[in-house]
Amino acid sequence: MIFYELIEYSNKYNFDFDDACQYALAKKYGLKIVSFDKDFDRLDIKRMEPK
Known part of the structure; x- marks a missing residue:
């Protein structure tokens, strides 16, 4: 369950x-x-910045 x-x-x-x-x-x-939040960079999922 996602919760x-x-x-x-x-x-x-x-x-x-x-x-x-x-x-x-x-x-x-x-x-x-897709986020400007660099906290996501330490995860196993790729983060992209919005254009």
Whole structure:
């Protein structure tokens, strides 16, 4: 269940709720994260900056 993953990622990576949600959904569906937030660079998912 994604709710438990949100709590796990929030604690593990010191993310707030919306960052944990973006990460969990990107991981689940094989997506990239589009954000200026460089905190995502330390994860196993590629981050792209918006154009």
